Amino acid sequence: MYRYDEFDHKLVQERVTQFRSQVARRLAGELTEDQFKPLRLMNGVYLQLHAYMLRVAVPYGTLSGPQMHMLAHIARKYDKGYGHFTTRQNIQYNWPSLEDIPAILDDLATVEMHAIQTSGNCIRNVTSDQYAGAAADEIEDPRIWSEIIRQWSTFHPEFTFLPRKFKFAVTGMHTDRAAIRFHDIGIEVVKGTDGKPAFDVYVGGGQGRTPMIAHLIGKAVPAGDLIAYLEAIMRVYNMNGRRDNLYKARIKILVHSLGAEEMKRQVEEEFALVTEQGIPFLPAAEIERIRAYFQAPAYETLPDTSDALDAALAENRRFGDWVKTNVAPHKVTGYAIANISLKPVGGIAGDASADQMDLIADLTTKFSFDEIRVTHEQNLTLPFVRKDDLYPLWQALEAAGLGDPNLALITDHIVCPGLDYCALANARSIPISQKIAERFADLDRQHDIGELKIKISGCINACGHHHVGHIGILGVDKKGTEFYQVSLGGSADETSSLAEIVGPAFTEDEIVDAVETIVETYLDARENDERFIDTYRRIGKAPFKEKLYATH
């Protein structure tokens, strides 16, 4: 994985010093809250319901063992012993005191981490595929390009006060685990005409109040042109994106109002002018330097099958279930990708205790070349595990409450913090997730239902991705009471679709039954081994709607 050199280190340290002085000015009364707010937001410090919240960047979701240990240390020393992994592949601490934040940033800097641009109307942490470097059909590791974009976008002087926040996602192959079509800019590495990596660039996707699927405007943009092309998009957006209305300020609204064709034309025109200026964006040697950091780890030559694995599968049914759902094929024979569910029934989606973080850090040092990935679905991934090691890995996870075999099943939800923490929320999300998980706790039933993605947001901002849930649940407030609106048929992968609202909202007491009705309707209609989303796409909303509202 990428390692800082002297320059990256120095810049992060200077940023900590700068932020420390901003905090000192605030505490000394030299800055009012109005003046301080934009400064703290540029460094990921929010004020939530109970306390400040600090969002720490996990660039493209990649962490090393020592970094994970540091996250655990911070949780213990400055927070309340846990952290929350988010859909942006970041981690959030919910209880830091403002006075401690400079010290936290110092600690983070020692392991090459920071909170730079984790909020504010700037280019945010770049997200990517959690299987990067390990998936079979990958054209190239998307983290090479994510890192290049990270550097280019860090303290970009022109694009730090954009109309609104700006999110990038990069994937190295067509299969999309990074939801690139729901980002302001989504990038897919493709093979260029010269056989070298090039980029399909999607623009204008997003969720929030007005969900939209991004448009492909740049086809096979060559590697040497990538940054100039992105700079052109950013400039068109910076100059023309709406600034009069918070809800119309994202680039998706600009693309929608111009039309994708016109957006493409404007970007190409600007791109031509940018390249004409001949600004050197990215020396070829720099691409090679960064590429070198993402070379394959020192794999052993192993047989495809593992006797140890086969023996364990025969012996432990729960482990067998885990392998079925949580383990994915690896591009190297004898290896596997292991996913750690952060969705134990009764738990809080995406939360991990400091002890769990330490354990995972130790396990990856032992079993996965010291790398961990955070997924946008709020789970963790160990990308390079020998098949021989899967069983001991799982046993250690299981003992710490991290061995649930439920990845992508009906108890694996994306859940935003909702009204339990978030100052913008209309309703709670976490308790709804917990109740649904409890109702479907039976593993056999979960496995029988198969892949079913439930995504829950506590308000229209859609941090819980409800627009792209197979079942999406949105908390709404009706005169101080929480209600939940259900939508169906969304999908964040390469088959991208937006979920459709199915009908009037349900109360907190009704919502779990409603989910069960949806599931029963699906099971009745399912043909062969259709997944929920396939059945939904075949039969549409009507049968679900009928069942849901029949008794009302």
Add this chain to the structure above:
Amino acid sequence: MAQHTNKRATTQAVTANRLTDGDVVYFTAAGDWSLWLKDSQVADGKEDCAKLLASAQPAVSAQLVIDPYLFEVTVNEGEIIPASVREKIRMAGPTIRLDLGKQAANA
């Protein structure tokens, strides 16, 4: 943004977050800030509520609290109860982690 102030509500108290650590605080009759809702000063009617909020404002320039606002409460046999789910959660802590927030101290 969730609606958390209700201009027509009759009985209200003033809350804010403390500057140094962001903790939830309530404005008291003594003119200072308490971590506990039971200590808060309650006002009735539009005028008195506005006065209460105004008397809490100096704490902003004194760097004690951030963004004080009025919120609706009911007073039942001396117990002050927030009207909205939001303020109930701010008063107690996350509903899914009873070991955290102010409720942890009560337990």
Add this chain to the structure above:
Amino acid sequence: MPLIKNGSFADDEWVSVGDEDDLPSEGGVIVSLTRWLAERDTLLGRNTPLGVTLAAGEVPDAIVTDLDRLQLVAVQFPIYKDGRGYSSARLLRERHGYEGEIRATGEILYDQWFAMARCGIDAFEVAEGTTLAAFDAAMNELSLVYQRTGDGRPTVMELRHKSSD
């Protein structure tokens, strides 16, 4: 408002003239783009320094052919969050090769001066009480950059490959 130009306090020799106001008989004047376009010939006939204000979102295209006659272009920031002026400034400096004064006016935060300078702005209207020490500090908080702009600073990428040569 005090003015910091090229790193030190400078007297403001310019007068901003509203669209309806009479032009003073002498001295440098700054007019809006609208007025510039409407009264271009009259203004060019004056024997005084000339400046134009670009409001947020106004691109330099309309004044590109006049740039050699303009000693100053003011870039307006109506509120600190409105970042369009950064693009306007870069376009002026980098694309159109403008060499006169680019002045930032409006709501500007301490923490924005550096980025503005990187975009080619060389004069800043600052709040009363601003010290040069504060200005210098803000300009030097970050010593490295990852992007090439018209300010000519070598980027980290360039430094890397220089040092390994």
